[in-house]
Amino acid sequence: MEFVQSTFLYALAGLAVPVIIHLIFRWQTRRVDLGTTRFLAELLRETARRRKVKRWLLLALRMACVALLALLFARPYLLAQRPGNEERLLVFLIDRSAGMALAPDGVRLVDAAVERVQQLVQEAGESSIVEAAFFDTSVEPILTDGREREAAFNGLKAPQQLWKGTSYGAAMSWARDICLKSSASARDVYVFTDLQRAGLDWTDAAPFPEGVRVRIEDLGRDVGNNVAMLRAVPAKTLLRPGQGTTISVTLFNFGEFSHSDTPVVLSLHNGARTVRLQDKASLRPGEATEVEFELGGVDTGLWEGTVAVDIEDDLRFDNVRHLALLSAPPQRCLIVDGSESEEGGIPETWFLERALRLAASGESSETSPFRTEVCRLESQSLPALDQFELVVLANAAQLSPTEAERLAKFVRAGGGLLVFTGENVTAEGCRSLAGAGLTPGEIRGIARTHDLPLRWERWDDRHLTLTPFNDPQNGDLTRLGFQAFTEVSPAPDTKVLAWFGDDEPALTEHRLGNGRVLWFLSSCSRAWGDWARSRLFLPLVHQLLGDLAQLTGGGPIQTRDIDEFTPALAAVMSDAAWNERLSKPGVTAIDQRWYVTNVNPRESDTDRCTPEEFADRFRFEWSDEAGRQGGLATATGPRGTETRRDEVWSWVACLLIGVLGLEWMLS
Known part of the structure; x- marks a missing residue:
């Protein structure tokens, strides 16, 4: 027997609690025999024996309850070999985060990943089961039924716009669940990504089952020239007519080259009325630069626009940030x-x-x-x-x-x-x-x-x-x-x-x-x-x-990252609705509030991890030989058998309920 969450076994130390309670109740005062009760001595001895047996039974049942509770949270399972079929499971994970829009050779990384998946699907045999999904901070399955494989993959296209951040944990958990449910004798997972380090810190994931091979296809390139606008925040988003505010902008040079006198432009509009301010910034490699715009008094109405840095670099999605201001009387x-x-x-x-x-x-x-x-x-x-x-x-x-x-x-x-x-x-x-x-x-x-x-x-x-x-x-x-x-x-x-x-x-x-x-x-x-x-x-x-009046929860102007679900959103719509309506940067009006959506600044960090770090983070074995293979990985190991993991927590739960019932009746 093995355990999914073995750390919960430390809770077995709680077995000492019923023992200590039992010992405390054993402490008794000195007995004194009274002459008037001597004729009841035999009855008292018989009653004492029954109480003693009852106490020992209660102690055993309570210790069993503590032990079963610890085992229940540890999720025990049994490993066994059973006959497996000759099918092969292929799981493809395609990174569609904003960083995959990089096109070093004129082809976006995400498009190259889709072409690679189509090639591997054609090489797979008819007996292979194919599961695929795009992922960023969420997972969107592409194919759920193997019979639709040809139609699904021949016309597969990558999204035209890529805005969201990277969360490897969600994607790897999805692939792990697919592998756990499969009875195929060979299970392979292919991850097509740029190995952005920022994606490692989001969601934790359990280790892959034994026998699953994970292959990493590194499509990324080292970015040598990228200037990102990390934030553009007004000091106040709700103004009175004629009142001004300060807009603070933070730029960061992730590249290797310095840039001097780089134009930074603030543009706001309210109908036909516009405001345009410009400043310049000097950007040194690996350093942040602050720019402030002093916005004078504005007329009544919603003012929306952008702050943009005018520079040619490798990643264009992080050169602009949206903002909005509301000028209104009380x-x-x-x-x-x-x-x-x-x-x-x-x-x-x-x-x-x-x-x-x-x-x-x-x-x-x-x-x-x-x-x-x-x-x-x-x-x-x-x-x-x-x-x-x-x-x-x-x-x-x-x-x-x-x-x-x-x-x-x-x-x-x-x-x-x-x-x-x-x-x-x-x-x-x-x-x-x-x-x-x-x-x-x-x-x-x-x-x-x-x-x-x-x-x-x-x-x-x-x-x-x-x-x-x-x-x-x-x-x-x-x-x-x-x-x-x-x-x-x-x-x-x-x-x-x-x-x-x-x-x-x-x-x-x-x-x-x-x-x-x-x-x-x-x-x-x-x-x-x-x-x-x-x-x-x-x-x-x-x-x-x-x-x-929509003044609570941050006010009528709500600023959020594109993959962030705010409390104000939770009050008016479901996860699916906001994911559809707020799926790209900009300003969107919903229920008398205006939601300013921007790309998560984490996606601008171009630092990349190694395949070894990726494998260590998500707890699977990775070999350099597997990473260099051009086609499908060759299936290894005995055909016709597979390792099966049967969790028995439900039986432990039933046993725990039964023991609790016995303890209740005895007590």
Whole structure:
């Protein structure tokens, strides 16, 4: 028996734990015989013997549980010889990372790799099984059924554009899995790559099965002239109209030659309006150079463009980086106060307005991302909504059906709605809001407490609104105290973001058209608790409205590498969707955010590893003789037999469950 993860066998040292516990329970106080219990001596001795046997059985079962748990994680397997077929498995891995666009002889490396694979497939016999895949940071299989081989490989073409980085670990793991599933008597893996060293550090991989031969076809060339732009980062991506910023650019000379007075050009455009700035940089071999552009005030709108270094070198994909800036005024926010009276002279929205304004009444702060306007809900009517991006309802539910539909139209057009509840928010009072699709579900009533305050017990720590509070230094949301909250039964399309005790929703989110609606199921005043005076009130309400305005998670401008999946992307689309829509450098608008995509700067590092280093990294044997062969590797070893690896972890798991059941019955 052998093990896939043998290091887990060190967990067998845990066998000492039940032994120590057993010894502790054996410690007893001194026995004293009482005359009144002597007639029970025989019964007590029999009971003591049974307890002793039971303790030893429990000790054995608990030690067996620890041992089986360690074996389960170590994944034991059995090796055996079984008759093999006469088929041969050929696995081809074609590197399609950005570095494979290098064309030293007029032919791209990736095209040369495809031609080489087509040649080897023609040499393979009919009994051979062929599996092939392109890889960069992911793996894309080319052929999954051997019967389609001729059609698949005769018309095989390499991708026209190569942008992504290199991850050898993902490709080698895929090839290893193919070899494990195959019953062929000969299994060969061919890797066509430029052996870029940066690709070795991404993903770990388990060793290949015994008998699998891995051949490396090194198509790469030493790059003697490459200047890369590693970064072009604005100091701020969200500007106010007329405000400027600084754009920092980092260049690195990976080549062997110096370059003086190399032009670096910043180009931005907003419709017909353009901005063009130019600077020069001197680049010495193996050194980085910093360039800064001072961008003056820009007009309102999205400014997108590039920073490019004007130089002729071997790799052109890393000579330019995209960037974007958004110049926009603060978000206009309408706060609707639905309270009928002002208790103690303080309106319902007094704390909320000052938290958003970041200034006293009648004043404003340049640092606030919001410009607020407060109105009282009178005659069940709202002001014109087309001049606002955000609306807050504070204890305001008594809207007429016409006004509720106006508000729903505002949300469907992309507006954001935040609702704070209160005494006025009841099932009857919210009938118009529910008819317009603005409620999170069925409103059941109001839950109150008269002793200990109600608190948030848990929340969605991956939602962009609440992720800053995962760090306790930013505030502990469990410290928020409430005396009452609105009870809601969420609809199927409503997402609960935070919970009180007994899984009662505290914060919900649902979509309506292009906009979103957040319900904070308590009051924003002191009527239902003192949380409005806590230190968490200001950052939390800013996060709630900021998320509706796409200001959280890095803001409306999201900068990412082409193979990076950001939290903001995870909130709006699946892996497959972003891989399709953001598959090349540029600026893409998705769900009121702009994603600036660039090539991963790791791909600009032209340092190459040796085949020996590659083999050592992925734990397979490599010989120089195999690397120099021009055609298919000759099959060696006995035909008709093969090594089979049968994992037995499932049986270990069943045995562990049985032992746990016995231990439970005995204890």
